[in-house]
Amino acid sequence: MCFYNQRRFTCGDWMWTNFAQRCNYEYRTGETCGMRLVNVTECEATQCRLCEKIETKCRRHKNETDRLNRWKREGGTLVASMDRTQKIIMELEKEISQLTMERDDRRRALS
Template sequence: MLTHAQGMCFYNQKRFACGDWNWTNFAHQCNYEYRTGETCGIKLVNKTEFETKQCRLCEKIETKYRRQSQELERLDRWKREGGSLVATMNRSQKLVCDLEREIYQLKTERDCKRNALC
């Protein structure tokens, strides 16, 4: 672990079980920036804290998948039982499509975050 290398600003990092990470506390300031409270903009890892849980985006994605699975099971049950509530079935099918779109958006957001450096 590098602690006081000249010319770099160090931050602590949190790494989640899913592999995602984020910056946490500021640790050490470099010598390039002389103004109080300012950093040079270069972020290096001081220490990494490991979390046993997944990140916020992965938790949201899992929640959406569970909800989608419940709706699909409900639709299958209604079809097997010969449900006559067509309006309710249509609303449930729309909900499944909406959940698919939300899952896609969350996955896209997660992938963009994973590909970004800061």
């Protein structure tokens, strides 16, 4: 039951940070017992790494769909660009779903 500091993000996710204090159960020098208890929780004003990636990809997805809709409205003379943009949108959707699944799996594993 060694104590570690914890960092909590605005999205609700958290991570372990620095080692704080060794417990009495571990007698070997430089070793920890393996159980982690929270010493101090530091609240961050930012989101976790996965939420930031998801947010960035969602913004790019929105920009690409807006661009595609504008091209369709103005008349489809850029067919090759429209096809490429549709592929980019599909790839972004796939990446967003993978990152969301990874975030949900992580939260389920820690609960």
